[in-house]
Amino acid sequence: xxxxxxxxxxxxxxxxxxxxxxLVFWEKGYDAASLDDLxxxxxxxxxxxxxxxxxxxxxxxxxxxxxxxxxxxxxIEAFLGGTTPHQAVEGFLKTLITNNTQEAPSPRGCMMxxxxxxxxxxxxxxxxxxxxxxxETEQLICGRFDAFRQQGFLPEDFPSVAxxxxxxxxxxxxxxxxxxxxxxxxxLYQLSDRVGAILN
Amino acid sequence: xxxxxxxxxxxxxxxxxxxxxxLVFWEKGYDAASLDDLxxxxxxxxxxxxxxxxxxxxxxxxxxxxxxxxxxxxxIEAFLGGTTPHQAVEGFLKTLITNNTQEAPSPRGCMMxxxxxxxxxxxxxxxxxxxxxxxETEQLICGRFDAFRQQGFLPEDFPSVAxxxxxxxxxxxxxxxxxxxxxxxxxLYQLSDRVGAILN
DNA sequence: GATAATTTATACTGAATGGTATATAAAGTG
DNA sequence: CACTTTATATACCATTCAGTATAAATTATC
Numbered sequence: 143x144x145x146x147x148x149x150x151x152x153x154x155x156x157x158x159x160x161x162x163x164x165l166v167f168w169e170k171g172y173d174a175a176s177l178d179d180l181x182x183x184x185x186x187x188x189x190x191x192x193x194x195x196x197x198x199x200x201x202x203x204x205x206x207x208x209x210x211x212x213x214x215x216x217x218i219e220a221f222l223g224g225t226t227p228h229q230a231v232e233g234f235l236k237t238l239i240t241n242n243t244q245e246a247p248s249p250r251g252c253m254m255x256x257x258x259x260x261x262x263x264x265x266x267x268x269x270x271x272x273x274x275x276x277x278e279t280e281q282l283i284c285g286r287f288d289a290f291r292q293q294g295f296l297p298e299d300f301p302s303v304a305x306x307x308x309x310x311x312x313x314x315x316x317x318x319x320x321x322x323x324x325x326x327x328x329x330l331y332q333l334s335d336r337v338g339a340i341l342n
Numbered sequence: 343x344x345x346x347x348x349x350x351x352x353x354x355x356x357x358x359x360x361x362x363x364x365l366v367f368w369e370k371g372y373d374a375a376s377l378d379d380l381x382x383x384x385x386x387x388x389x390x391x392x393x394x395x396x397x398x399x400x401x402x403x404x405x406x407x408x409x410x411x412x413x414x415x416x417x418i419e420a421f422l423g424g425t426t427p428h429q430a431v432e433g434f435l436k437t438l439i440t441n442n443t444q445e446a447p448s449p450r451g452c453m454m455x456x457x458x459x460x461x462x463x464x465x466x467x468x469x470x471x472x473x474x475x476x477x478e479t480e481q482l483i484c485g486r487f488d489a490f491r492q493q494g495f496l497p498e499d500f501p502s503v504a505x506x507x508x509x510x511x512x513x514x515x516x517x518x519x520x521x522x523x524x525x526x527x528x529x530l531y532q533l534s535d536r537v538g539a540i541l542n
Numbered sequence: 543g544a545t546a547a548t549t550t551a552t553a554c555t556g557a558a559t560g561g562t563a564t565a566t567a568a569a570g571t572g
Numbered sequence: 573c574a575c576t577t578t579a580t581a582t583a584c585c586a587t588t589c590a591g592t593a594t595a596a597a598t599t600a601t602c
Contacts, residue, residue, distance in 0.1 A: 149548020150598035171460035173373035177590060180583070187456030187551060188591075194549095249463050255514075259456035259521040262370035263449050273522040304535040306506070314455075315507075318514045320458040322473040335504040339539070349569040349578020376562060387581060388561075394579090398560070543602100550597070559588065567580070572573100 155207075156192075156194060159184040163195075164205035169249040171257045172202050172265075202261075203268065209253045210275060213241050217313070218279055227290045231309065231337050238313055239329045242320035251321030255314050279313075280306045296341075305340050312336055356394060357408075359384040365404035369449035371457045372402050372465075402461075403468065408474060409453045412496075413441050417513070418479055427490045431509065431537050434483075438513055439529045442520035451521030455514050458465075480506045496541075505540050512536055 162183040166175045175200060181188055195201040217237040224230025242251050254272060262269035280303075287302035316329060362383040366375045381388055395401040415436040424430025439513060445528050453471060462469035480503075487502035516529060 146600070147548075148546075148600045152549065153598095157580070169463045171373060173371060174461075174464065176588075178588085189552095189593095190550065224472045236450065251459060251462070252562075255518060256459035256462075259451060259518060260460040261374075262451070262456075262521050262523075264374065269522045272518075273524065276519070276522070301535065304532070304539060307515075307532060307535070308512075308539055311511045312508075314514040314518045315511030318455060318459060318472075319476070321462050322469045322476070323462075324473065332504070332507060335501065335507070337505060339508050347578075348570050348576075350580075353577065376558075378558085389563095389582095390580065392561070450554070544573085545602080546600085548599080552593105552594105553601090554593075555591085557589080557591105562583100562585075564583085565597100567578100569576105569578080569602100571576080 152190075152194070154184070154186050154190070157188055159200075160195070160204055160208050161212075163201055163210050164253065165206050165247050165249065166204055168209070168253040168257060172198075172261045188291060199265065203271070204253060206258065206268070206271070211318055213252070214254060214275070216241065221283060222286055227287070227295050227341050230286060230290075231340050232333065235312065235316070235333055235336055236328050236330075239320075239326055239333070242316055243326035243329070250323070252313075252317035255317035256321045266338055275335075276310060280310050309340055311329065312340075352390075352394070354384070354386050354390070360395070360401075360404055360408050361412075363401055363448050364408050364453065365449065367402055367405050367459060368409070368453040372398075372461045384392075390471045399465065403471070406454060406458060406468070406471070413452070414454060414475070416441065418482055421483060422486055427438035427487070427495050427541050428537060430486060430490070431540050432533065434509065434531055435512065435516070436530075436537055439520075439526055439533070442516055443529070448529055452513075452517035452521070455517035476510060480510050483509055499503050509540055512540075 166183045220233035220237040221230045244261045258272045283306040289294045366383045370436045420433035420437040423429045458472045483506040484502045
């Protein structure tokens with residue numbers, strides 16, 4: 143049952159403001175994103191930010207999770223939604239390339255791959271979450287490979303674990319390339335080679 | 343000929359201080375590395391830093407170049423020094439894993455892969471340098487693959503470009519893994535799979 | 543309508559930031 | 573030895589930083 147809260151109701155959409163914060167962190171990284179940057183993008187004031195999310199670090203962690211639940215999720219969903227290994231791998235990589243090279247307001251690259259690692263030495267819990275997220279992704283990929291193999295789509299000796307690892311490596315390679323300026327077309331050009339490398 | 347400079351001689355070793363700055367940037371990233379952090383690690387004072395390197399951004403760019411000329415170079419040198427494809431690829435990946443998981447004072451991961459991308463959206467020249475550095479690395483790898491092929495070490499239809507790309511992707515995958523806490527042993531465990539993926 | 547609870551808005555705080563002015567020290571040059 | 577040049581050391585600057593105190597506003601409950 144939905145219980146109405148007592149005090150003055152929040153004036154802004156919590157998730158929409160979080161998404162706006164995510165875009166700021168994604169563009170500038172954790173340290174260069176000032177509270178003025180954040181509150182301006184979120185269209186809220188500082189006490190609202192602190193009251194709703196905690197502090198800057200907590201907001202960053204939530205923003206990372208929000209990124210994982212949207213952009214991050216879309217690639218693995220495309221993979222799991224594929225009905226053939228080729229479709230799965232191609233869908234995964236294509237989604238990554240698309241996400242990494244979207245126009246404004248999205249910055250280039252991947253928030254988790256490009257902005258997460260910088261703070262790992264000072265925010266150990268972020269490091270752990272990123273590591274766990276990668277492990278989870280690889281497990282999902284590996285499990286799906288195994289299912290494909292059992293369905294006869296892949297040879298009996300298909301090395302699911304190694305290929306899942308390789309696909310993850312490509313994810314970080316693509317993120318770096320996009321962040322440093324490689325355009326979508328150039329990455330799509332290599333797509334079939336990458337798919338082939340994973341499946342052959 | 344070595345011409346002595348006129349004024350008071352510099353009291354510190356320019357390269358050693360640059361290396362100290364590099365370690366700070368590597369650990370904290372560009373924005374979180376304060377001038378107090380930097381000058382303390384370099385054992386110099388602010389005017390010396392500004393007089394010698396310019397400003398914080400210029401110091402960062404030099405530190406990135408210094409990283410590339412030492413840590414970055416060592417991996418590609420190991421590759422080029424290999425006398426067989428297997429030796430080259432394994433040496434490349436092994437050097438990366440070693441560099442990415444060194445003990446103190448080295449932070450985890452790779453400065454260029456983990457700390458460079460964060461600032462790409464605000465320092466476009468850094469983005470360009472990172473992109474060029476990657477392109478150069480891939481060309482060197484590709485060229486060596488071609489030479490191996492002509493020597494008969496690799497099949498006639500070996501896809502040098504695609505495999506060079508894949509090897510670069512692994513570089514970024516390893517950097518992410520190391521930065522987020524994967525230990526050396528775990529990455530060495532996957533080594534033979536990665537070598538096989540590149541060469542088979 | 544009074545009260546309690548919660549959010550908002552503005553203004554503020556002490557600390558930290560990147561960068562510099564000023565003065566002193568140490569070298570070469572005439 | 574005077575002069576020029578360069579580097580060092582300290583102290584300083586205006587700005588920006590993350591975070592908060594205070595008071596007004598808006599809701600539910602009694």
